[in-house]
Amino acid sequence: MKITPILPLSIAAALLLNAAPSALAQTPAKEGTIAARTKAGVANWTTYNADLKGSRYSALDQINAGNFKDLEIAWRFKTDILGSRPEYKLESTPLAVDGVIYTTGGTRRAVVALNGATGELLWQYALHEGKRSAESPRALSGRGLSYWTDGTKRRILYVTIGYRLVSLDADTGRPDPDFGTNGVVDLKTDFDQDLGDLDTGEVGVHSAPAVSGNTIIIGAAFREGFTPKTSNNTKGYARAFDVRTGKRLWTFHTVPKKGEFGYETWLNNSAEINGNTGVWTQVSVDEDLGLAYLAVESPTSDFFGGKRPGPNLFGNSLVAVDLKTGERRWHFQLIHHEIWDLDNSSAPLLMDVTVDGKPRKVVGLPSKQGFFYVFDRATGQPVWPIKETKVAKGNVPGEWYSPTQPIPSKPPVYARNGVEDKDLIDFTPDLKAKAVALAGQYVLGPVYTPPIVSTPQKFGVINNWAQGGTNWPGGSFDPESGIAYVYACGACISSTGLLPPPAGLSDIPLVVGVAGQPVVMIKGPGEGAGADSPAPAAGGGGGGGPPRLAVDGLPLVKPPYGTISAIDVNSGTIKWQVAHGETPDFVRNHPAIKALGGIPRTGQSTYQIGTLVTKSVVIAGENQFTTTPDRPRGAMLRAYDKQTGAEVGAVYMPSTQSGSPMTYMVGGKQYIIVPTSGGNASGEFIAYALPNKR
Amino acid sequence: MRVVFALPIGLAVILAGVVSAGGALAQDAGKSVWQGVFTPDQATRGAAVYAQRCGACHGAALNGTGEAPALVGGEFVSHWDTMTLGDLFDRVRTTMPQNDPQSLTREEYADVLAFLLKNNGFPAGGQPLDRRSEVLATIGITAEKPANSGS
Numbered sequence: 001m002k003i004t005p006i007l008p009l010s011i012a013a014a015l016l017l018n019a020a021p022s023a024l025a026q027t028p029a030k031e032g033t034i035a036a037r038t039k040a041g042v043a044n045w046t047t048y049n050a051d052l053k054g055s056r057y058s059a060l061d062q063i064n065a066g067n068f069k070d071l072e073i074a075w076r077f078k079t080d081i082l083g084s085r086p087e088y089k090l091e092s093t094p095l096a097v098d099g100v101i102y103t104t105g106g107t108r109r110a111v112v113a114l115n116g117a118t119g120e121l122l123w124q125y126a127l128h129e130g131k132r133s134a135e136s137p138r139a140l141s142g143r144g145l146s147y148w149t150d151g152t153k154r155r156i157l158y159v160t161i162g163y164r165l166v167s168l169d170a171d172t173g174r175p176d177p178d179f180g181t182n183g184v185v186d187l188k189t190d191f192d193q194d195l196g197d198l199d200t201g202e203v204g205v206h207s208a209p210a211v212s213g214n215t216i217i218i219g220a221a222f223r224e225g226f227t228p229k230t231s232n233n234t235k236g237y238a239r240a241f242d243v244r245t246g247k248r249l250w251t252f253h254t255v256p257k258k259g260e261f262g263y264e265t266w267l268n269n270s271a272e273i274n275g276n277t278g279v280w281t282q283v284s285v286d287e288d289l290g291l292a293y294l295a296v297e298s299p300t301s302d303f304f305g306g307k308r309p310g311p312n313l314f315g316n317s318l319v320a321v322d323l324k325t326g327e328r329r330w331h332f333q334l335i336h337h338e339i340w341d342l343d344n345s346s347a348p349l350l351m352d353v354t355v356d357g358k359p360r361k362v363v364g365l366p367s368k369q370g371f372f373y374v375f376d377r378a379t380g381q382p383v384w385p386i387k388e389t390k391v392a393k394g395n396v397p398g399e400w401y402s403p404t405q406p407i408p409s410k411p412p413v414y415a416r417n418g419v420e421d422k423d424l425i426d427f428t429p430d431l432k433a434k435a436v437a438l439a440g441q442y443v444l445g446p447v448y449t450p451p452i453v454s455t456p457q458k459f460g461v462i463n464n465w466a467q468g469g470t471n472w473p474g475g476s477f478d479p480e481s482g483i484a485y486v487y488a489c490g491a492c493i494s495s496t497g498l499l500p501p502p503a504g505l506s507d508i509p510l511v512v513g514v515a516g517q518p519v520v521m522i523k524g525p526g527e528g529a530g531a532d533s534p535a536p537a538a539g540g541g542g543g544g545g546p547p548r549l550a551v552d553g554l555p556l557v558k559p560p561y562g563t564i565s566a567i568d569v570n571s572g573t574i575k576w577q578v579a580h581g582e583t584p585d586f587v588r589n590h591p592a593i594k595a596l597g598g599i600p601r602t603g604q605s606t607y608q609i610g611t612l613v614t615k616s617v618v619i620a621g622e623n624q625f626t627t628t629p630d631r632p633r634g635a636m637l638r639a640y641d642k643q644t645g646a647e648v649g650a651v652y653m654p655s656t657q658s659g660s661p662m663t664y665m666v667g668g669k670q671y672i673i674v675p676t677s678g679g680n681a682s683g684e685f686i687a688y689a690l691p692n693k694r
Numbered sequence: 695m696r697v698v699f700a701l702p703i704g705l706a707v708i709l710a711g712v713v714s715a716g717g718a719l720a721q722d723a724g725k726s727v728w729q730g731v732f733t734p735d736q737a738t739r740g741a742a743v744y745a746q747r748c749g750a751c752h753g754a755a756l757n758g759t760g761e762a763p764a765l766v767g768g769e770f771v772s773h774w775d776t777m778t779l780g781d782l783f784d785r786v787r788t789t790m791p792q793n794d795p796q797s798l799t800r801e802e803y804a805d806v807l808a809f810l811l812k813n814n815g816f817p818a819g820g821q822p823l824d825r826r827s828e829v830l831a832t833i834g835i836t837a838e839k840p841a842n843s844g845s
Contacts, residue, residue, distance in 0.1 A: 085795055086789065466760070520750050522750075522751075548767060549757075553768050554768070586837055679785070680781045680784070680785045
């Protein structure tokens, strides 16, 4: 038996890589990072959103309208081995610093450094947290990480699945011994509230830390709010830490404590018995004004607020706090007493524009409800009037309703924010009639139509709430023109009704449910899905139920199913809007559509799309697989003209975009990385560049 | 002998890694989901397993809840168009339930797959779905009903 020595060696190496048993696995350590680091021909992307203003903008233009179609895959990095099982929900935006790529990935939420020119693994770090990560409400790879340097020290900062803040040496991946305890700060402690057991205490976060100067700002996120066990879960305080030591600098009470401003907006002292109200999306920072902008989400629970009468500050507010002290400078509550799961989802966009001939420093906030809110970012004053407008009062027993909600006068609504008769499909009179008949079993209405108790006659309110409009990917903007580019889902519709929970499920009188079906616990994004998660308990389920929100297999609502809007923030107008995404196969190939001779591109129903803006173009990929006559199953990465929205190029992706693209340059070559996953394709970063030879 | 023995184990580990990575199975599909590839009994058994292990996230009516996608309707079928039942089977088998993958038997996974096919309007037939990924990989998923399909 003669064995060549090469084969066993390579297998052994592969096994070592796969096993990665140590929290400090070094592959192949410092030498690789140092070799990859360069200042030659580099352009960096050093924070999640390219900068702390939330722009997702790069001044690069090597890749442009003229050559976008020539892009080819330069390298790919698969994240399967970064956890105990592959991940199918890769949402991280990598960073690029001097030729090195840093990102989170995998079901372990490991951190890796890659060679930016080749995709080669330089080092990886992972914290194995056992039960604590298994219990996390926010598992999987997260949205990314952060970079900090003082010119000498270089650090990578991220939050683990188990809610620990870790500081790593950017060259070696080793924890910084001067930070926290051996490089780790336990975010479940020093929180101004007692979480009880640190393994099971409910809190986690997907977002990347915001790092400005020596200050790190960390938000908080919780379990899905459709069917919470209790209204009195953890409160989502925002905190800041010293980037060198990990010492806590300040805490902002998103649910005010007794005696603090806003406490009285929780009637009957209900601030004491309600939780959530975290900042789960990215935090933006104006380093000149010294302000951090917190887009705060809703209190518990998502669709019923009977245990928290009152407007509930700072629920669903945009809050500007002092970067150094955490003291509130101004706030604006976008939705009073939120009961639609229209929680603040997007990073605030800090834009310098010209309004009525005057230079203005503004903050814009995209939203699930299709409003683009614009404020003076020093004072919080709306740039255009935002009017308190009377809204419908519901009849859910025990609920408290705000009589009015703030509605921006400008810019116009950029995404479907209600579902009414006019929104139902009308490709043919027959389809429209069927849509109207189906909708008769539900309640339709404009934005802020209140939820209902589910009955066999009216199962719920058809809405574009939880996953509609703009979700966690947020928007982007061009600092040169003052135009914001924002993706929105127009057909992420569902029906929402309320039912009493069975004994033991929740202490909230009404949770999400459907008449005729058992009320069961609904799980959230990545909850119980991480590398350490145990077996589930047997769940509910059952037959029957209300009809699907489809007519002859077609979506109940009209296209566009997904759009990119160019919002001119100088004038408060929508400059253009395009349907983003190939028409789904089941629509394009539908007999009724074929009989019409086809329809214009519809876009796709998804909330996973983030945009990238460069000097030349707006770039976004597709989140759904399609198969068209001229190419096999896959998805397209598309580029649009910034002034007109005209598509100027598209390239094939073997998998679908599931995070937001970013761009950088190394060695004089521009790359675009797209985080992809979906269907049978597990997480993979795909880097595109122009061919070396053309 | 020791060396010989070590080699296949190492290879097996690597191969297992490849499969769990979701690599597409061979596309030599000779059959189609439109040809009655599961039995009504199998779909009924699958309904019971689904209710126990899948419904909490994907919804009793397969409509999806929260971030768990719908497993019924045009978008679901479009998503898997031109792939094979082997691809779908292994995706489910290696990743679902999300907090405890590979915790059902192959037969149970096949039953759940039959239940999904039934709910998406594909016809039942006389033969149950096989338990082997490689056999399921010979059955193509086509969203559009072929014009010459007998069923």
